[in-house]
Amino acid sequence: MSVVALALVAGVHAMSVTKLKLWSSAACPYAQRARIALEESGVSYDLVIEDLSAKSEGFIAAYAEANPGGRAKVPVLEVDDLVICESLVITEYVAETAWAHNLSPEQRAIARLMVEVSPFSGYFEVLKARYDADDLADAVSAFAAKIGNFEKFLSKHAAGPFLFEDFCFAEAAIAPFVKRSVLCLNHFIDVDIRDVCQFRNCPRTLAFVEACLERPSVLTTSLPDEEYIAGTKALLARFDEAARKAREKAPSSALK
Ligand SMILES: N[C@@H](CCC(=O)N[C@@H](CS)C(=O)NCC(=O)O)C(=O)O
Numbered sequence: 001m002s003v004v005a006l007a008l009v010a011g012v013h014a015m016s017v018t019k020l021k022l023w024s025s026a027a028c029p030y031a032q033r034a035r036i037a038l039e040e041s042g043v044s045y046d047l048v049i050e051d052l053s054a055k056s057e058g059f060i061a062a063y064a065e066a067n068p069g070g071r072a073k074v075p076v077l078e079v080d081d082l083v084i085c086e087s088l089v090i091t092e093y094v095a096e097t098a099w100a101h102n103l104s105p106e107q108r109a110i111a112r113l114m115v116e117v118s119p120f121s122g123y124f125e126v127l128k129a130r131y132d133a134d135d136l137a138d139a140v141s142a143f144a145a146k147i148g149n150f151e152k153f154l155s156k157h158a159a160g161p162f163l164f165e166d167f168c169f170a171e172a173a174i175a176p177f178v179k180r181s182v183l184c185l186n187h188f189i190d191v192d193i194r195d196v197c198q199f200r201n202c203p204r205t206l207a208f209v210e211a212c213l214e215r216p217s218v219l220t221t222s223l224p225d226e227e228y229i230a231g232t233k234a235l236l237a238r239f240d241e242a243a244r245k246a247r248e249k250a251p252s253s254a255l256k
Pocket of ligand 1: 030
């Protein structure tokens, strides 16, 4: 019997008997998913903040243990001898083994679906369109339409501001993108998601956004706003540079 199963049989908080280590990085939204899940569980864990531009041997080895041959990415979670990667796998594992409440298979299916249909990770595509007024208007309106669809999903399935009575792994997975989308759309293109929710008559999405932003596990695992803005600025600059290089190549290929 595994340590976790043993602990469950004994009625002990499953992960309190194990040693946990999370390989993370300062600003990664995927790693933040795992941290939110761990914070929600209340278990203690070792946190390693990895510099992704100079990955440590320990991190590369841990990732290879979880996914042999893959490019090492955060998050990686070690639970005694178990080593797993991929933020959704980790988030769901932590929720299943360490949170007080467990979801039925049907609830898990709906929660996974919510992660799939969530619009918030699309904010970066909107930012990429910021140089051209028409492209930007199209991108904002596509984003707003997805918020409208999310509202329909919440109206059909959600109990309150969150999907179920308690914050679940789906909110842990979505919240890092809520945080970044609200902040960055506001900062870079002066679009407030909360206004979009109001104009589009999406009260459930507005309540969901506000509840995610106020959640203590989200607050304690977030960086100061300026750091997300600086990081996004650097990422956008890298995309601009790649796009410029692609444009430079385009005329010669068009002549062929
Ligand atoms: N699908 C992965 C994505 C994780 C990911 O992209 N992590 C980035 C940081 S935000 C990373 O570690 N990048 C390092 C690299 O690509 O070398 C997950 O959900 O965990």
